[in-house]
Amino acid sequence: MRYLWSIVFSLCLCTGLKGQQQREWGKWESWGDQGDGTYMNPVIPSDYSDIDCIRVGDDYYAISSTFQFSPGMTILHSKDLVNWEICGNAVEDLTQIGEELDWTRMNRYNRGIWAGTLRYHDGRFYLFFGTPDEGYFMTSAVRPEGPWEPLTSLLSEPGWDDCTAIWDDKGKAYFAGTHFADGYKTYLFKMSEDGKSIDRKSAVLINEGSGREASKLIKVNGWYYLVFSEHKPGVGRYVLAKRSKKVTGPYKEERQLALPSVEAMEPNQGGIVQGRDNNWYFLTHHGTGDWSGRIVSLLPVTWIDDWPILGEVLDSNIGTMKWTGAMPFQADEKLDIQRSDDFDESRLPPQWQWNHQPRKGFFSLTERPGWLRLKAYRPLEPNQLLKAGNTLTQRTFRKQDNVVVVKMDISGMENGQKAGLCHFSSPHSAIGVTKEGGICYLEFRENGKITKGMQVPSKHIWFSSQWGLDGKSRYAYSLDGDNFLPFGTPYQMAWGNYKGDRIGMYCFNDNSESGFVDVDYFHYR
Structure with a gap:
């Protein structure tokens, strides 16, 4: 049965959300694998939003939305659901989606690649995702590292999001997507077996409601489940499911699987997966944004009356946030998400993503081996960091101690050029160098305000940013x-x-397409 909202709200108050009180949001001094057979949430204290997760053999794979960043749709890999590494990115060229994502437009902030779903069928990985303006796309690969096929457009319409897909036991394929522009209505479509087309006329309405999205179709013990989230004003966002014995429905039975867990930033969107220990888990992001973004936690799943209850099960048989648990598996190798880079390879490692699709030929790892060369060109708007196309970024972490140090050779800079180390989402700041009248000067910028500093007399300069759990960055520079x-x-x-x-490195020139900086290393400790 479905829980009445007055009862749900009373439960939130009366139970005290005992699972949430074990840890104050954002104040963790430890997280992930504790080394004693247990783990502590979050398992990834960094912005890996719109998670989906699958298991293939002894390996787990997850995806995370990337919006306007390129390459798009990050793929993660784990052996134990707690320790993760970046496996790759599936969409190398965002202009396959549309020109607005290119460096010539840079017009897809908060849009671009939204949530998707990852599936494995008949020896192949399939990735489906939506963009709010261009519609639905898919690609596939034999290996999660790629190469991934060029994108195929499934539905060229704006106003859709958060899709999912499934193959039934006979190999027939189905696709579900939410029309958020029309009251968050979710439709089920027939799909070709290769995943490259959907039958628009076959659409059947299977769900609608208050902000209902984040759909995932799974099959467990003869039941097909449509797992999704819903938002109620004044209550929050939480996870529900519908179920049917047939993939085509009808999906008449519905149950709420967890409370909103507002104090834990509403864990909601994610993937339900069976572990190597035969237990079930929900890998999820926390959906209310703050400076650290939507970070990732792992919740146990308890099956009650063939419904997957998420997290700590309360006496009322509904789930709530759970901060600790036993490791699902003790893997010999402890994976880690990549951060630092000495630029010794001929290709950027997968933690790096450009702000929008970069301009070809304006960065190089081979012109000066062991260094990254960033070449300057004009931003779309003068002296505007968020309109400068040659900005290379990666996710920041909400950890107790973070230090990033970058070494740059600025001897190739030209007048009008600016380069340095930056933080940005939409608010932004940077420490860097500007060259004017043949002289390099130190420069600090925060949004539209710029502070000019001393002359920089040397060809090398080091920049650093240091922050803790409060997310307050303190910049510094060094000449030695x-x-x-x-x-x-x-x-x-x-x-x-x-x-x-995001933390990143930028390089642009308001005056001309000239000048460059060389980066020896980016060390993230």
């Missing part, structure tokens, strides 16, 4: 790599454009 001096005011990282803070 050892002695750092603070510069600029502390910057409070922020949520913006549906994303948490």
Whole structure:
């Protein structure tokens, strides 16, 4: 049966959300694998939004939305559901989606690649996702690392999001997508077996309601489940499911699987997967944004009357946030999400993503081996970091101690050029160098305000950013790599454009397409 809202709200108050009280949001000093057979949430204290998760043999794979960043749709890999590494990114060229994602437009902040679903069928990985403006796309690959096929357009209409797909036991394929522009109505479509087309005329309405999205179709013990989230004003976002004995429905039975867990930032969108220990788990993001974005936790799943209850099960047989648990598996190798880079390879490792699709030929890892060369060109708007196409980024972490140090050779800079280290979502800040009249000067910027500093007399300069659990960055610079001096005011990282803070390196020139900087390393400790 479905729970009445007055009862749900009373449960939130009366139970005290005992699972949530074990840990105050954002104040964790430890997280992930504890080394003693247990783990602590979050398992990834970084902005890996719109998670979906599957298991293939002894391996787990997850995907995370990337919006305007390129390459798009990050793929994660794990052996135990707790320790993860970046496996790759599935969409190398965002202009397959549309020109608005290119460096010539840079017009897809908070849009671009939204949530998707990852599936494995008949020896092949399939990725489906939507963009709010261009519609639904798919691609597939034999290996999760790629190469991934060029994108195929499934539905060229705006106003859709959060799709999912499934193959039934006879190999027939189905696709579900939510028309958020029309009251969050979710439709089921017949799909070709290769996943490359859907029958638009076959659409059957299977769900609608208050902000209902984040759909995932799964089959367990003879039941087909449509798992999704819903938002009620004044209550929050939480997870429900509908079920049917047939994939085509009707999906008449419905149950709420977890409370909103508002104090834990509403864990909601994710993937339900069976572990190697035969237990079930829900890998989910916390859906209310703050400066660290939508981070990732792992919740146990308890099957009650053939319904997957998420997290700690309360006496009323509904789930709530659970902060700790036993490791699902003790893997020999402990994977880790990549951060630092010495730029010794001929290809950027997968933690890096450009702000929109980059301009070809304006960065290089081979022109000066062991260094990344960033070449300057004009931004779309003068002196505007968020309109400068040559900005290379990665996700920041909400950990107790974070230090990023970048070494740059600025001897190739030209007049009008700016380069440095930055943080941004939509609010942004940076420490860097600007060249004017043949002289390089230190520069600090926070949104539209720019503070000019001393002349920089050397060809090499080091920039650093340091922050803790409060997300307040303190910038510094050095002329020898050892002695750092603070510069600029502390910057409070922020949520913006549906994303948490990113850290990156930028290079542009307001005057001409000339000048470059070389980056020796980016060390993230």
